[in-house]
Amino acid sequence: MSTRIAFLKGHGTENDFVIVPDPENVIDLPPTAVAALCDRRAGIGGDGLLHVVRSAAHPEAKDMAAEAEWFMDYRNGDGSIAEMCGNGVRVFARYLQRAGYAAEGDLAIATRGGVKTVHIAKTALNGGSGAGDVTVGMGKALFPEGDVTVTVGERSWPARNVNMGNPHAVAFVDDLAHAGDLYSAPPFSPASAYPDGVNVEFVVDRGPRHVALRVHERGAGETRSCGTGACAVAVATARRDGADPAVTGAPVTYTVDVPGGTLVITERPDGEIEMTGPAVIVAEGEIDAEWLETFVR
Ligand SMILES: N[C@@H](CCC[C@H](N)C(=O)O)C(=O)O
Numbered sequence: 618m619s620t621r622i623a624f625l626k627g628h629g630t631e632n633d634f635v636i637v638p639d640p641e642n643v644i645d646l647p648p649t650a651v652a653a654l655c656d657r658r659a660g661i662g663g664d665g666l667l668h669v670v671r672s673a674a675h676p677e678a679k680d681m682a683a684e685a686e687w688f689m690d691y692r693n694g695d696g697s698i699a700e701m702c703g704n705g706v707r708v709f710a711r712y713l714q715r716a717g718y719a720a721e722g723d724l725a726i727a728t729r730g731g732v733k734t735v736h737i738a739k740t741a742l743n744g745g746s747g748a749g750d751v752t753v754g755m756g757k758a759l760f761p762e763g764d765v766t767v768t769v770g771e772r773s774w775p776a777r778n779v780n781m782g783n784p785h786a787v788a789f790v791d792d793l794a795h796a797g798d799l800y801s802a803p804p805f806s807p808a809s810a811y812p813d814g815v816n817v818e819f820v821v822d823r824g825p826r827h828v829a830l831r832v833h834e835r836g837a838g839e840t841r842s843c844g845t846g847a848c849a850v851a852v853a854t855a856r857r858d859g860a861d862p863a864v865t866g867a868p869v870t871y872t873v874d875v876p877g878g879t880l881v882i883t884e885r886p887d888g889e890i891e892m893t894g895p896a897v898i899v900a901e902g903e904i905d906a907e908w909l910e911t912f913v914r
Pocket of ligand 1: 632665693698699700701702703704705783784816834835836837842843844845846
């Protein structure tokens with residue numbers, strides 16, 4: 618009988634992830650294996666993969682082990698590595714709760730973007746699968762110089778550079794349909810602006826402090842949500858609206874509708890950003906290790 622590897626499937630506002638618990642970091646997960654697991658037809662399917670490893674057991678996270686027991690080794694669906702995933706870290710926390718590694722309340726999680734503090738809300742139904750929200754302290758946004766122009770078909774828009782640990786280009790549009798088919802990354806100029814790729818958000822207004830987005834995620838295509846993207850959109854919109862908390866001295870909260878649900882983003886005067894939304898585990902099962910091995914090369 619072939620060996621089995623445990624996995625779970627979860628999502629945060631329909632940004633979905635294959636979760637591979639591997640506390641001692643013994644499972645070989647090269648990009649080819651990650652892409653096979655995230656394949657929606659021939660694999661399990663997901664926008665990305667959450668490799669759950671003890672910080673002390675991962676070379677990239679050892680230095681954070683004193684602060685955070687667990688490291689989110691996040692991979693995009695195509696197998697590439699990303700610095701941070703906002704929905705991923707909330708789903709990661711939900712997994713830790715379900716597995717009995719964490720309780721409701723505050724929890725530190727190591728990521729490539731540094732240690733993030735997550736808060737698992739207490740609810741009457743909270744059995745660890747997904748009732749209730751998870752909030753994450755996302756840190757501060759950076760606004761690198763050199764905004765770009767994004768083009769789809771005949772239309773072009775200026776896009777604001779925002780870095781949430783990972784790169785984002787935020788474009789305000791009149792109609793989300795104008796973003797077209799976001800399977801491929803929309804072209805932008807200058808073409809050299811993002812040597813490591815970029816996540817691109819298209820944004821429309823829905824009401825006061827309320828916007829909606831569609832996103833092309835680097836390494837995944839169009840996804841139903843992007844947490845770092847929603848934060849990038851909230852801070853870019855606050856600057857557009859003259860509501861920069863560092864200037865006004867007051868926190869600002871935006872409701873950000875994504876195709877898969879709603880996220881609530883608050884930026885404080887010190888620049889710290891918090892994001893709240895649902896995080897759900899929907900299934901668990903076993904991967905055939907012999908099948909996975911055929912993708913380890
Ligand atoms: N879905 C994520 C972002 C995942 C990483 C992104 N595709 C990148 O390559 O930067 C989120 O919720 O933030």
